[in-house]
Amino acid sequence: GENVEQHPSTLSVQEGDSAVIKCTYSDSASNYFPWYKQELGKRPQLIIDIRSNVGEKKDQRIAVTLNKTAKHFSLHITETQPEDSAVYFCAASREKFYFGSGTKLNVKP
Amino acid sequence: DGGITQSPKYLFRKEGQNVTLSCEQNLNHDAMYWYRQDPGQGLRLIYYSQIVNDFQKGDIAEGYSVSREKKESFPLTVTSAQKNPTAFYLCASSTGGSSYEQYFGPGTRLTVT
Numbered sequence: 118g119e120n121v122e123q124h125p126s127t128l129s130v131q132e133g134d135s136a137v138i139k140c141t142y143s144d145s146a147s148n149y150f151p152w153y154k155q156e157l158g159k160r161p162q163l164i165i166d167i168r169s170n171v172g173e174k175k176d177q178r179i180a181v182t183l184n185k186t187a188k189h190f191s192l193h194i195t196e197t198q199p200e201d202s203a204v205y206f207c208a209a210s211r212e213k214f215y216f217g218s219g220t221k222l223n224v225k226p
Numbered sequence: 227d228g229g230i231t232q233s234p235k236y237l238f239r240k241e242g243q244n245v246t247l248s249c250e251q252n253l254n255h256d257a258m259y260w261y262r263q264d265p266g267q268g269l270r271l272i273y274y275s276q277i278v279n280d281f282q283k284g285d286i287a288e289g290y291s292v293s294r295e296k297k298e299s300f301p302l303t304v305t306s307a308q309k310n311p312t313a314f315y316l317c318a319s320s321t322g323g324s325s326y327e328q329y330f331g332p333g334t335r336l337t338v339t
Contacts, residue, residue, distance in 0.1 A: 118285070121268075123268075127309075137313070142227070149326070151327060154306065155336055158329060158333075159317070159332070159333075160330040160332050160333055161330050163327050163328070166327060185338070206269065209286075213259075213271055213274055213282075213284065214259070214269075214271065214328065215271075216268040216269040217268055218266075218267055218268040219266070219267070219268050
């Protein structure tokens with residue numbers, strides 16, 4: 118089956134800096150790669166996603182890049198704000214979803 | 227936040243008892259999923275259903291059972307055979323299966339003592 122690895126497990130940045138979270142996957146047939154943000158005790162919410170026929174996607178301060186050859190994808194958050202502090206999960210999907218173990222992002226004011 | 231609901235938010239049970247977690251959606255989604263989340267870990271798939279009256283095991287189905295008699299509902303039963311049932315359980319639904327966004331419910335925190 119699919120194996121998704123996510124790094125780092127924790128990330129601390131100063132407000133205004135950029136944050137990058139990286140994921141690798143093992144199944145070359147995976148074709149959909151969403152990123153979710155989860156605040157403490159809350160449900161995960163989709164923040165951005167990318168499909169395998171696209172290399173990069175951007176939505177305001179958030180961007181995702183996908184390298185199908187290397188089987189890795191990354192989340193980039195620019196101009197971070199304290200409200201970006203949360204746990205972020207990547208996932209890879211073909212028939213079903215496989216999630217990374219999460220990155221706890223702390224943005225210091 | 228509407229569209230997919232789970233109840234109750236917190237659930238306490240004694241060891242050896244079966245317990246059923248509710249998941250309802252009014253999004254007209256065909257696919258529904260159950261995940262388990264343990265502290266500091268990602269989401270692990272328990273069961274999923276792509277269509278009414280059909281469901282498949284996920285990666286950690288042992289000790290769990292589901293039914294999908296209606297499109298809107300996908301209840302999860304945690305049986306006494308589940309060795310470590312205390313966890314946060316998340317239900318999700320999706321319009322188009324595995325290539326489309328999943329919408330998550332608010333979750334049920336189950337504690338078994």
